[in-house]
Amino acid sequence: MKTKSSTTRRQFLATTSAVAAGMLLTNESAAMLLNNSSKPKKVALVGTGIRGMNFWGKISIQNYADEIQFVALSDINPGRLQFAKNFLKLDVPTFVNFDKMLDEVEIDLLFVTTVDATHDEFIIKALNKGINVLTEKPMTTDEVKCQNIITAARNSSAKLIMGFNYRYGKLFTKLKKMLMKKEVGEITSIDFHWYLNTYHGASYFRRWHGEKDKSGTLLLHKAAHHFDLLNWWIGSDPVEVHAYGALDYYGKNNSFRGKRCMDCPHTKECKFYWDITKDEMSTNLYVKNEQYDGYIRDNCLWREEIDIYDKMAVQIKYANGVQVSYSLTTYSPYEGFRVAFNGKKGRIETWEGVPSLNSIQEDQAKLHEKEMDHSSHTKSDLKYHEIVKQINFEPYEKIQLPYVRRGHWGGDTLMLDEILKNKIVDPALKHASNQRDGSMAVLVGIAACKSIEEGKMIKIADLTDLKPQVNKWG
Ligand SMILES: NC(=O)c1ccc[n+]([C@@H]2O[C@H](COP(=O)([O-])OP(=O)(O)OC[C@H]3O[C@@H](n4cnc5c(N)ncnc54)[C@H](O)[C@@H]3O)[C@@H](O)[C@H]2O)c1
Incomplete structure (x- = not known):
């Protein structure tokens, strides 16, 4: 039997969590996300793989020594952990046991750069201890983990920051500005199609990303970037998702397969043969540390265990009525x-990497490397990004933007500057992203996977207790 007091308590909890949820709707600026203090923040990193070590580790040490100081590193692979410690020239303790690190080291901020499906564990444990977290995308890979993170963030005094670097990219920011100014009127629909080439796209199928229980599929691992861009551009929340997806090209779809490239009998006939021993970093990080976890970095992309999709088509309806047609192709001849x-007064469109629209043909094998690179000497032969704006009944106008590809369209540096140095590009753009943004991006991907599996439309509101809002910024 319900007592009056228990009902009242439940009502109180419902009210306070609604208030808490409402508070999370405000997209806090980076200045609010990390409390400023004159002392360098004590930072620990979990996941000393390529992104953790080469980006969050290396770049932070090089460029943000006044703002942060590494105090510990953690990874389940002791060999990779030691390699990262040496590579970063850090004199800090290392931990194979993450809980031990949290118990023994005083930490202000944790960088989470592990395999996608494991992010939730580290995010939640740190938040429960009042430690701020900066996590790589995707925030997590299923709706149960997503709800657990939402609850932990609500109950914690600490902040969860998403590393959504694409938002800060110069081209994507220019588009956001044009949309904010309503240059083609109110936006009603968006066409967004992403092409991964047979080098970069194929690499996902060699790695842990090819298994759903690790990456949640590329609808989470890769498309979380794209869904976040859409959510941010549109300034409203997704409400309904319908998707198709299949594995038509990689995995089981080939007549031959080997155990791994290194000892494959099909190197002559396989267009995807990759000699990992010619890549010093991959050899040091992965091959030399296989003995500890059995992870094969040059795995066969025709292996039968691959259970993610390599072609995906997603329809998304937003709370403000905007409709999106999105697709992701992973075996395209070009990357772009x-x-x-589409607005009520006209259309804005842009593209990248479509060779027939560019005056030059780029080396497809090198494109992803350029995107990840941070050195200032990396130049592109392309001079401009082109945005075409056409008002209804009028001729088109071409807008040229200086071409930037390296460091994720220039976004990596701007994101780090904003989060770690509190150097905000423009507060009105609301680049900084929090737990709610991380959730909304992954919920589109999770809904898309469910839609593919169950053959029906999925409502975002049915996945967690986050309620989609018409206008988050209003
Ligand atoms: N934002 C971007 O542009 C971008 C680019 C690349 C990667 N990423 C993200 O960075 C993360 C890492 O990707 P990566 O390419 O470096 O992968 P990786 O395989 O090189 O590294 C992952 C590391 O996590 C460790 N790990 C796995 N499970 C663990 C666990 N339970 N506890 C502790 N450590 C564990 C592995 O041993 C490995 O060292 C992923 O979430 C990925 O989505 C983001």
Whole structure:
């Protein structure tokens, strides 16, 4: 039997969590996300793989020594952990046991750069201890883990920050500005199509990303970037998702397969043969440390265990009525994308990497390397990004933007500057992203996977207790 007091308590909890949820709707600026203090923040990193070590580790040490100081590193692979410690020239303790690190080391901020499906464990444990977290995308890979993170963030005094670097990219920011100014009127629909080439796209199928229980599929691992861009551009929350997806090219779809590239009998006939021993970093990080966890970095992309999709088509309806047609292709001859915003007064469109639209043909094998690179000497032969704006009944106008590809369209540096140095590009752009943004991006991917599996439309509101809002910024 319900007592009056228990009902009242439940009502109180419902009210306070609604208030808490409402508070999370405000997209806090980076200045609010990390409390400023004159002392360098004590930072620990879990996941000393390529992104953790080469980006969060190396770049932070090089460029943010006044703001942060590494105090510990953690990874389940002791060999990779030691390699990262040496590579970063850090004199800090290392931990194979993450809990031990949290118990023994005083930490202000944790960088989470482990395999996607494990992010939730580290995010939640740190938040429960009042430690701020900066996590790589995707925030997590299923709706149960997502709800657990939402609850932990609500109950914690600490902040969860998403590393959504694409938002800060110069081209994507220019599009956001044009949309905020309503240059083609109210946006009603968006066409967004992303193409991964047979080098970069294929690499996902060699790695842990090819298994759903680790990456949640590329609808989470890769498309979380794209869904976050859409959510941010549109300034409203997704409400309904319908998707198709299949594995048509990689995995089981080949007549031959080997155990791994290194000892494969099909190197002559396989167009995807990759000699990992010619890549010093991959050899040091992965091959030399296989003995500890059995992870094969040059795995066969025709292996039968691959259970993610390599072609994906997603329809998304937003709370403000905007409709999105999104697709992700992973075996394209070129790497790039096309995006178009259809407004009531006209259309804005742009693209990248479509060779027939560019005056030059780029080396497809090197494109992803350029995107990840941070050195200032990396130059592109392309001079401009082109955005085409056309108002209804008028001729088109071409807008040229200096071409930047390295460091994720220039976004990596701007993101780090904002989060770690509190150097905000423009507060009105609301680049900084929090737990709610991380959730909304992954919920689109999770809904898309469910839609593919169950053959029906999925409502975002049915996945967690986050309620989609018409206008988050209002
Ligand atoms: N934002 C971006 O542009 C970008 C680019 C690349 C990678 N990433 C993200 O960075 C993360 C790491 O990717 P990566 O390419 O470096 O992968 P990786 O395989 O090189 O590294 C992952 C590391 O996590 C460790 N790990 C796995 N499970 C663990 C556990 N339970 N406890 C502790 N450590 C564990 C592995 O041993 C490995 O060292 C992923 O979440 C990925 O999505 C983001």
